[in-house]
Amino acid sequence: MMVKGSLRWTAVANFHSLRVVTGKGNDLRGGPVCSFHSATSPCLSHAASGTVRSYDEIPGNWRNSLASLYTFWKLGGLKNIHRIMVNNFNTFGPIYREKVGYYESVNIINPVDAAILFKAEGRYPERLTVEAWTAYRDYRTRRYGVLLKNGEDWRSSRVILNKEVISPQVVGNFVPLLDEVGQDFVSRVHKQIERSGKGRWTADLSHELFRFALESVSHVLYGERLGLLQDHIDPDTQKFIDCITLMFKTTSPMLYIPPALLRRVGAKVWRDHVEAWDTIFSHADRCIQNIYRKLRQSPASDGKYPGVLASLLMLDKLSIEDIKASVTELMAGGVDTTSITLLWTMYELARYPDLQEQLRAEVQDAWASSQGDMIKMLKSIPLVKGAIKETLRLHPVAVSLQRYITEDIVIQNYHIPSGTLVQLGLYAMGRNPQIFPRPLQYNPARWLKGESHYFKSLSFGFGPRQCLGRRIAEIEMQLFLIHLLQNFKIEKQRQVDVGSTFELIILPDKPILLTLRPLH
Numbered sequence: 001m002m003v004k005g006s007l008r009w010t011a012v013a014n015f016h017s018l019r020v021v022t023g024k025g026n027d028l029r030g031g032p033v034c035s036f037h038s039a040t041s042p043c044l045s046h047a048a049s050g051t052v053r054s055y056d057e058i059p060g061n062w063r064n065s066l067a068s069l070y071t072f073w074k075l076g077g078l079k080n081i082h083r084i085m086v087n088n089f090n091t092f093g094p095i096y097r098e099k100v101g102y103y104e105s106v107n108i109i110n111p112v113d114a115a116i117l118f119k120a121e122g123r124y125p126e127r128l129t130v131e132a133w134t135a136y137r138d139y140r141t142r143r144y145g146v147l148l149k150n151g152e153d154w155r156s157s158r159v160i161l162n163k164e165v166i167s168p169q170v171v172g173n174f175v176p177l178l179d180e181v182g183q184d185f186v187s188r189v190h191k192q193i194e195r196s197g198k199g200r201w202t203a204d205l206s207h208e209l210f211r212f213a214l215e216s217v218s219h220v221l222y223g224e225r226l227g228l229l230q231d232h233i234d235p236d237t238q239k240f241i242d243c244i245t246l247m248f249k250t251t252s253p254m255l256y257i258p259p260a261l262l263r264r265v266g267a268k269v270w271r272d273h274v275e276a277w278d279t280i281f282s283h284a285d286r287c288i289q290n291i292y293r294k295l296r297q298s299p300a301s302d303g304k305y306p307g308v309l310a311s312l313l314m315l316d317k318l319s320i321e322d323i324k325a326s327v328t329e330l331m332a333g334g335v336d337t338t339s340i341t342l343l344w345t346m347y348e349l350a351r352y353p354d355l356q357e358q359l360r361a362e363v364q365d366a367w368a369s370s371q372g373d374m375i376k377m378l379k380s381i382p383l384v385k386g387a388i389k390e391t392l393r394l395h396p397v398a399v400s401l402q403r404y405i406t407e408d409i410v411i412q413n414y415h416i417p418s419g420t421l422v423q424l425g426l427y428a429m430g431r432n433p434q435i436f437p438r439p440l441q442y443n444p445a446r447w448l449k450g451e452s453h454y455f456k457s458l459s460f461g462f463g464p465r466q467c468l469g470r471r472i473a474e475i476e477m478q479l480f481l482i483h484l485l486q487n488f489k490i491e492k493q494r495q496v497d498v499g500s501t502f503e504l505i506i507l508p509d510k511p512i513l514l515t516l517r518p519l520h
Contacts, residue, residue: 033439034086034109034425034432051413058106058414060088060096068098078256079501082399082427089428095412105402105421106411109432111455113411114401114424118455118462122406124151125465128421132251135259136277137325145325146468147333158464160317161326165308166471172375173305177219178476179374182483184229185212189488189516199518204511205346209339214241216476217334217469221327222287223307240283244335247276252504280332284324288313326468334469336505337397338476344395345387345481347512348442350492355444359383360485367486378478384485386444388477392459393430394442397505400425401461426458427506484516491515 061068075084085107088096094109108117134148146157164170188208192201211228218226226237233241250273254262262270291310305311308330312323349356362383370376400423409416416422431439435456436446447453460467467473484490493513501509 034089034428052410053414055097055415055417055420058095058097058416059092060098060107062097062099062104079503081502082500082506085399085425086428086431089425089432093412095414103421105423106416107400107423107425108411109425109429109435110412111429111435114455114458114462116409116411117403117405117422117424120405120407120409121403121463121465124155124406125463126150126404127402127465130251132254132259132273133277133329135254135263136274139263139274140278140281142281143319143321143325145322145327145329147326147329155464157318157322157326158468160315161312161468164311164315165330165468166466168471171471171475174220174472174475175374175378175479177223177305177307178216178472178479181212181216181219181225181229182479184215185480186483186487188229190518193516193518200515202513202515204513206339206343206508206512209342210335211241212480213335213339213342213476214244216338217331217472219307220472220476221308221331222284223305223310224287224290239279243276243279244332246272247280247332248336248504250276280328281324284309284328284331288320288324330469330472334473338473340505340507341388341391341395341397342477342480343508343512345391345477346484346490346514347492347498347508348391348394349387350490350514352442353489353491355442356485356490359387359444359481363482363485367482374479374482377482378475381478381482382448383444384478384481385474386447387481388474389447389457389459390442390444393436393457394440395500395506396426396430396459398459399427399502399506401458403465424458429456486519488516488518491517 061071075087088098088107089109094113095106097106098104108114129148134144136142137144137148144153146154146161149157185208189201192203193199196202215226215228218224226240227234228237228241250269253269254273259270259273287309291306291313294306295310295314306314309323309327312318312327313320318326349359362381366377366380369380402421402423404421405416405418407418429435433439447457455462460470460473491514496513498512499509500506
């Protein structure tokens with residue numbers, strides 16, 4: 001649940017980093033490791049030595065935006081943006097400046113510099129807007145959700161939503177709902193294995209994980225099951241699924257073609273985008289009607305958590321339109337992001353069978369000590385949690401995190417003025433050997449106690465504008481891995497390594513075929 005720091009939940013907030021591209025360098029397709037060299041150690045922060053240099057002295061190809069655009073396309077274009085950023089850090093060092101068209105930014109990579117950035121984000125942190133999403137809301141005169149809001153309107157909504165969605169006190173509400181979906185996924189896999197007649201199931205699991213993620217987030221947000229883990233899916237539900245996919249697909253072209261222009265010419269991509277969001281919002285309307293109907297029939301609570309939407313409606317601190325907008329954005333940002341992260345995690349565990357056994361042993365010990373109490377169990381699986389962090393380090397959902405700074409700052413001895421867009425390169429940071437030793441090795445133990453994690457785990461963002469759905473996403477993925485490791489061995493095809501491509505989020509560049517084999 002992250003589009004998007006998920007969505008990312010976070011991924012959708014980072015789409016416009018596509019527009020800020022530049023760089024020179026070697027072939028990008030074979031060199032994913034970022035290994036910049038600079039006179040300043042990557043562990044040093046602002047003004048470590050010498051005189052502070054001016055903004056115009058920051059290295060980079062920012063003086064000629066047309067040349068930058070040409071270089072961008074020459075190096076692989078949109079699908080290669082994460083490796084282009086790695087190449088830029090290798091070329092210019094731990095900070096560089098870039099400009100393409102109207103968009104200009106400063107890019108950083110060091111954790112200590114990230115700390116400086118987030119301290120300068122101000123009372124109302126602001127990042128780039130997803131113009132396709134705001135254009136739809138303006139067209140239909142719908143309210144912005146908390147993901148798209150700014151200023152005091154954002155802050156007042158966020159304070160209320162934090163208590164219902166991200167506060168540690170609400171975690172226990174989500175566990176039973178997500179655990180139920182996890183158990184149903186296991187049952188579905190067992191059925192597929194039985195049907196195969198081979199004692200195992202080999203498949204590209206991306207669609208299955210998408211359905212699992214949508215079922216999970218819908219259960220928590222709307223308090224209802226969609227039936228996506230069954231063989232037959234209701235036609236209305238299938239349309240809802242198709243429209244979520246269509247919404248993301250039509251968002252992509254509007255990253256570099258203004259939505260207003262596409263609307264003016266009546267482009268099909270704009271019409272499809274509107275149709276997709278109309279269906280998504282209609283689903284939220286039906287859920288709200290169902291909740292009110294249930295409350296009229298049985299106003300007394302039966303003790304079961306009714307879902308985030310119902311909880312917010314009963315709290316009565318936000319308008320119905322505000323609630324609908326924010327919950328809809330949470331849902332939209334929380335499907336591809338978590339499903340792809342789980343796919344990458346399964347891929348890595350299949351590559352490291354010994355590590356898979358270590359995780360399985362941890363799960364079995366936690367199960368025994370907690371006597372099957374999932375809330376207690378979630379407190380006893382540090383290596384499983386480390387595996388998710390390690391996946392998000394190697395395969396982050398978003399290429400970068402962004403903030404417009406609200407005060408002048410100094411990073412790497414360069415002055416950066418207030419109002420500048422500063423991007424932290426998540427993908428590049430995760431593959432830098434000066435920040436993460438042996439960065440291409442999948443090693444969840446690096447996230448256990450004993451090592452410094454200072455501003456290194458930022459896939460969900462940081463501060464008051466961190467991913468609102470991170471608690472849901474974390475629990476969903478942890479419970480999924482618990483059930484998977486308890487029931488199946490994960491295997492992959494030999495000699496088949498998978499790279500990545502960028503399509504709104506970082507995706508595998510080819511189908512990942514995995515085999516699930518029952519333990520017993």
